[in-house]
Amino acid sequence: MDKLSEDAKALLRRPLHGWATTVRPDGSLHNTVVWVDVDGDDVIINTAVGRAKEKHLKADPRMAVSVKDPDNDYHYLSVSGTARLETEGADAVIDRLAKKYLGADRYPFRQPGEKRVTVRLTPEKVIYSTGA
Template sequence: MSDLVDEPGPDVRLRLADERNAWLCTVRPDGSAHITPVWFIYRNSRWWIGSEHSSVKVRNIRKEPRVSLALEDGRFPVVAEGDASLILDGFPREVVTAFEQKYGWDVSAPTRPGSKRVLLEVHVRRWLLTGTAQ
C-alpha cells in the first residue's frame, strides 16, 4: 500500500464517522505489539480515543508514541499510522460532545472509583487504504 499525504476521500471519512470500532496497535517495552479494540472519534484530521490512565496502551504510548489504527472491515482496509500524545485534562469540548453523540458515553468520566481518564490524540503520518497497493 502506498502513502497518502492528504486527508482520505469522502468514502473513508464517512466510514470514520460511522464505524464504531477500530483496532489500536501500540508497542510494548519489549518491542512486541499490543492490539486492542477501541471506540474512537475522527475530528480535525486526528483520531481521538479515551482510555484509563493505567491501561496497557497508555503505558506503552508513554514509552513509544508510534501507533497504528485500523477499521474492522478487512475487505476494504483503512489503516492509519501516526504518533499518539496523551491529554491528561482539559479534554476538547467538541471531542467529548462527539463521543456523547456517537456512543452515548462521557469519555471524560472515570469508569471506576479512583481511576483517571486520559484522551489519546493521534496525528496521522500515513494512510494505508484499499486500492492503493502497488
C-alpha cells in the same frame, strides 16, 4: 505525511469498532479493540491513565489504528503515526464516544478516581480502500 480523505473520515465517523496497536516495552505489539473517531485530521481514541495503551504510548508514541466496514470486507482504513496523550477535555471525548457507540449521554463504565486520556494520532501513513 499522509492525510485522511473525506471518505476515510466518513468511515471513522461511523460507530465501527477499531483496533489500536501500540508497542510494548519488549518491542512486541499490543492490539486492543477501541472506540474511534476523527477530530480534524487526527484519529482519536480514549483510554484511562494507567492502562496498557497509555503506558506503552508514554514510552513509545508509535501507534496504528484500523477500522473495517462490516458491510464490505474490502472497505477499510489503517492509520499509523505518532500519538499524543491529552488529559484536557478527555472526559468530554469519552462521553462523546459513549454517545456515538452506546447512545448514552455519559460514559457509563467510568471507575471511581479514573482519569481519562485522549490519544490523538496524527496520520503519517494512511492505507485506505474504498472496497470498490
